[in-house]
Amino acid sequence: MRFRWLLLLPSLLSVFLFSAAAQARELLSWRFDSNQNRLVFTTDVGVQPKAQLIANPSRVVIDLPGISLRRSVTQPQKGGIREIRVGQINAETTRIVVELAPGYTLDPQQVKFRGATPTQWSVDFPTPQRVAPSLLPPGRPPANTPSNDRSSSISIPPLLGLPSPVSNSGQVATIQAVELANNGTQLLIRADRGVRATSTWDPRENAYRITIPSARLADQVRGPQLNASSPLSGVRIRQQDSRTVVLLVQPTTGVQIGELNQLNEQLLALQLQPSRPVIPPIGSINVPPPLRTTPILPPSQTPLPSSLPRVPNGRVVVMVDPGHGGPDPGAIGIGGLQEKGIVMSISQQVASLLEQQGVQAVLTRTGDSDLDLEPRVAMAERMNANLFVSIHANAISMSRPDINGLETYYYSGPSSGRLAKTIHNSILQGVDVQDRGVRTARFYVLRRTSMPSVLIEVGFVTGRDDAVKLSNPTYQNQMAQAIARGILQYLQQNSQTS
Ligand SMILES: [Zn+2]
Known part of the structure; x- marks a missing residue:
């Protein structure tokens, strides 16, 4: 009998290892609270972050070894912090960069890491201080040459200023x-x-x-x-x-x-x-090992970063569907502007904004891949998504650059209608775009989805005004913010029924 058990063990073990290997080892969530200058992030396996303050531009670089990432995000900030970037730098490292605004610096000694658990970290940043370039601390490498460059004649002007x-x-x-x-x-x-x-x-x-x-x-x-x-x-x-x-x-x-x-x-x-690092850090940042106590920052109590509305607790899944992809560019407009890229950029940002507000957002396609309409719907059904939001850009004849504006479609049902109106109004409030109304249409993804579903035509790639705006990353971000806000408003208003 004993022998039998021993024989069984390897197979049990391999099952366990398999499920462990199937675990993604990824950054599950992060958020930055600009009021407290606090970054909070969660991974699905324990991590020991490494951090440095680096110059040109001044930024705190936090590496998470062994952690991958589903999508890169750049989040603009205000004041002394210019933006937060989260990206993956190689097969097994995710990097969070907190870049300061030009002319600002901070004391690396005042950057405080706290691992509430090995998977849950918070980082408190001091308020960045304005510096005159002439008052840079001694010992800092000259701003206009890469530090270990001995032979190159390439002059690299500083970003400061x-x-x-x-x-x-x-x-x-x-x-x-x-x-x-x-x-x-x-x-x-x-x-x-x-x-x-x-x-x-x-x-x-x-x-x-x-x-x-x-x-x-x-x-x-x-x-x-x-x-x-x-x-x-x-x-x-x-x-x-x-x-x-x-x-x-x-x-x-x-x-x-x-x-x-x-x-x-x-x-x-x-x-x-x-x-060795190309740019020596201005200061190293000490990261203590995680505490192995109860989390100090349970996710429900972590502050929300922006003014986006809160969503009541409970699992909410929003399917975000960027139109077209791969060999299907969607509409092609002025200057060869392609629908698939614009809607991908907006969709990714919508998904990321929703996730930061505690809503699970799933993209039907994550890269520039080819996807029929049927699997998009099937995915939403399989995920039991609460909402389906398809994002497209419109086109009409190239001889009609005068036609520009936003259209939001639903097929039928009061919920879909409400969702369409809420998102549409949120976009009109937050974005400079002409109003072409909320409309109904028999689009496949609207007819075949069982949850409230809408399709947003964010603008015309053939439109004189829209084409310029849609190719602008700032405008894409505003559009994403407005769409996310509309979705969150709808979820908030309809939480008792969802
Ligand atoms: Zn389309």
Whole structure:
């Protein structure tokens, strides 16, 4: 009998290991309370964060080893903190960056980490202080040269004091060069005018993906010459669509991808970290091990960051459905503007905003993938979603640039009608867009879903006004905020029935 038990053990063990391996090891949630300057985050497995204060621009970088992330988020802030970015920097590290506003700094000794449990952390930041550039503390590296650069002639102006990068809506920049610099510690991307980029670890490509919107690739750009001693094993550069350039950067073993920095409006630098950090920290931040006591910050008591309405307790699932994807670009408008990218950007932000308010938001597609209408509906049904919100952009003939505006559709039922009106009004309040009304239509995703469902046409890619706005990241963010607010208002008002 004993022998039998022993025989059984390995299989039990493998089941256990399998379920452990199936656990995602990811960042489950995070939120930043700007009133208290407190960041709170939760992982599904224990983590020991590492943190540093880094210059140019001044930022606190918090790495979570062994933790992955479902989607990158950039959340603009006010006052001394410019923005919070959450992204994945390699196959197993999630990075949270708290970037200070230009001209601000903080005392790294005053950054206080507290692990209520190994999976639940809070970080209290001191109020950032304004500094005159001449009053920078001694010992800090000169602001205009990378610290361990001994040979390069590349001059890197400080970000301090620079105006924020201009929104380049409508203007397409040309990427003129992609090259290694500073002894292979930076990959520089040069453009002929202001560019912004987003970046994230792409597990499917096993590479770091840099996406540059409103950009075109100059003909001669080939990327850096690589050899066996290069920090990179590959750089793939492609024109994703008529207005988007994508770089896929593969580091060689032992090389860590660092931050993507905006050195000036036209120059981006991806930091490559061989063994020691490229930019020495201004100050190290001590992170104590987690306490193993009861959580001090149960999720229900953590303060909510923004003025978005609270949702009553209970599991609420919202299916957010970005239209089209993959080979189906959706509507194509002025300057080749594509519906699928705009609606993805807005949808991701809606989902992230909802999650920060304690609502489970699930995207029907998470990447630029091809998805029929039927699986979108099936997913919502399988998840028992409480609401289904499909996000699209409209189009009409290219000869009608005069047609612009917002339309919100539902199929039938008082709940869907209320949801449509609530979201529609929230958008009209929060966003500068023409009102083309709440309408009914027999769209598949509206007819076949059993929960309240709406389809939002956020604007016309063929519209003279809308096309410019829709390609602007700030406008996309405003639209996402307004949609999320409408969804939360509806949930709040209808909580007794949901
Ligand atoms: Zn569409």
